[in-house]
Amino acid sequence: MSSYRDSMDQLHFTPEQKQAMTDRLLSGTARSRRRFPVRRLAVVAAAAALVFTVGAAGATGALRPASDFLSDLLGGAPAQTEIIDRIGRPIDASATSGGVTITADAIIGDRYSYAILYSIRRDDGQPLAQDISSTEGRLALTFDDWGTQLGQPGGSHGASWFFDADPTDNAIQFVEMMTQDQPLGQGTARVKFQDLFLYTDNYTQRQLLAAGTWKLKFDFAFEDASLSLPAGQSFQLNGMDATLDRVTISPLSIQVDYTVHQQLQWDHAGQDGQQSAHDREESYRYFESLPITITRTDGTVLDLSNSGGGISPRAGETVCQKGGIFDEILDLSTVESVTVGDIVLPVHAG
Secondary structure (H helix, E strand, O other): OHHHHHHHOOOOOOHHHHHHHHHHHHOOOOOOOEEEOOOOEOOOOEOOOEEEEEEOOOOOOOOOOOHHHHHHHHOOOHHHHHHHHHHEEEEEEEEEEOOEEEEEEEEEEOOOEEEEEEEEEEOOOOOOOOOOOEEOOEEOEEEEEEEEEOOOOOOEEEEEEEEOOOOOOOOEEEEEEEEEOOOOOOEEEEEEEEEEEEEEOOOOEEEEEEEEEEEEEEEEOOOOOOEEEOOOOEEEEOOEEEEEEEEEEOOOEEEEEEEEOOOOOOOOOOOOOOOOHHHHHHHHHHHHOOOEEEEEOOOOEEEOOOOEEEEEEEOOEEEEEEEEEOOOOOOHHHEEEEEEOOEEEEOOOO
16 A cells, blocks of 8 residues: 555645545555556545436437547647547436536547546536636545446556536536556446545645435447557666567557566655655666657657656566556657657557
């Protein structure tokens, strides 16, 4: 469990925000793999009579396109909208409890990553709360507990947060963006939310907005537009021998797998759950210091070196995965190459 607290120390938030996010992470299952999330996590809450509804994309033929929901989040340029509609799927699965309805609106994903967008609204048409504070557009809300079950093995890293896509209506949005360390399969997603709270007093207090339990089940399905780039090259990382095992890129995300041929040793010697100086140095040597960039055909460069991921020491080596979801949908036809360390990998998108 301490590894979750270690990873949170690398995020740049107030101590109160760190503690709230860490408490959320600690409610999950411990994993042997140390993971490094890179975006802020936030959650919300609710408890009374429960209405359970299952939705399937395309079941009625009348669902709105995925871009109607995801463009505000992932970019609304014509090329981006076209890609979102091609690889994303509308959902329209809802659950109602305590006068509040949560709806899974749309999903988009690839071989390793996915994003699910939800909307939350009071059934009487009133706002969830007046004057919800926000930081960089992210609302100060949290669930007391929530989780997505995919029935698939492996660890994950990512983020979730609240925002308001349309201030003129009474709905707010909640998005979950996650990257797995194992390939994703199609199947069924089961999601549970418990009790919605409003953060007050600079994230030091919580006020209950809706008490209830919301359970949703829907198809975990999308079109995987991932490309696998040539790998197997040897390289040096801070004087250590390493091998580039796999590089996967899609319009949604990038995943870089590599093995350092030396085993990292955690000492876990920090105080009060803080990462020790030794562990901070080792995570930098094996993980954070690896540069990853994307060069576009127009010459612009996207620096992804601060991406999240995971480290897993084993049998004299250290297996690492680094990557995550882009800030916006990326048209792969505009990508010239991916550079990992000093290895340049051309991208030939069809």
